[in-house]
Amino acid sequence: MTSWLVARRHADGSPSAWNLANALTVLRVLLVPLMAAALLVDGGDDPGWRVAAFGAFAVAIATDKVDGEVARRHDLVTDFGKLVDPIADKALIGTALVLLSALGELPWWITVVVLGREVGVTVLRLVVIRRGVIPASRGGKAKTVLQSLAVAVYLLPTPDAVAGWKPEVALVVVLLAVVVTVVTGLDYLASAVRQHRLGPPAPPATG
Numbered sequence: 001m002t003s004w005l006v007a008r009r010h011a012d013g014s015p016s017a018w019n020l021a022n023a024l025t026v027l028r029v030l031l032v033p034l035m036a037a038a039l040l041v042d043g044g045d046d047p048g049w050r051v052a053a054f055g056a057f058a059v060a061i062a063t064d065k066v067d068g069e070v071a072r073r074h075d076l077v078t079d080f081g082k083l084v085d086p087i088a089d090k091a092l093i094g095t096a097l098v099l100l101s102a103l104g105e106l107p108w109w110i111t112v113v114v115l116g117r118e119v120g121v122t123v124l125r126l127v128v129i130r131r132g133v134i135p136a137s138r139g140g141k142a143k144t145v146l147q148s149l150a151v152a153v154y155l156l157p158t159p160d161a162v163a164g165w166k167p168e169v170a171l172v173v174v175l176l177a178v179v180v181t182v183v184t185g186l187d188y189l190a191s192a193v194r195q196h197r198l199g200p201p202a203p204p205a206t207g
């Protein structure tokens with residue numbers, strides 16, 4: 001692909017933040033209000049709007065997969081992307097969780113625990129940013145997949161034949177997502193401590 005969004009680079013050859021991968025990340029953020037509006041119409045009861053909310057969510061989640069692929073394949077990994085990509089995921093999934101709780105479909109404690117972890121990891125990333133951006137770990141990526149799956153199960157209108165099963169299935173998936181969310185959050189914190197990213201910088205080695 002030779003589009004300027006892929007080819008644009010700084011003088012030293014490093015990729016510009018204005019690239020296709022980051023554009024997809026921004027698109028994910030722009031889909032958040034669309035998903036929210038579709039979910040809130042008719043208090044979330046209208047199956048048509050519910051499908052629209054699911055569609056916006058699904059497209060947004062697809063951009064998460066595609067932007068990572070594009071960034072790696074075309075050497076477009078930037079600090080902007082490393083920082084904003086997880087924030088875009090948190091905005092999307094966090095908004096869905098809050099609205100599902102507000103609509104009475106998801107226990108509030110789940111939303112609070114997940115948001116607490118996501119805000120905590122974002123603050124950690126910002127606190128240590130002078131010593132380099134903390135990229136998403138494998139566990140963090142798996143966590144986002146599980147959270148996405150859980151939100152998708154809650155969002156999708158269910159045919160009558162399986163409606164009786166939905167609450168149990170949704171709860172199992174979301175509880176699994178909560179466990180992985182908390183564990184990976186603690187892992188980021190432990191890694192930051194291990195790598196001395198927190199606290200004053202280590203004195204220069206002598207001798």
Ligand SMILES: O=P(O)(O)OC[C@H](O)CO
Binds near residue numbers: 139140141144
């Ligand atoms: O666990 P985090 O905060 O690194 O977020 C992971 C990203 O959402 C993966 O795309």
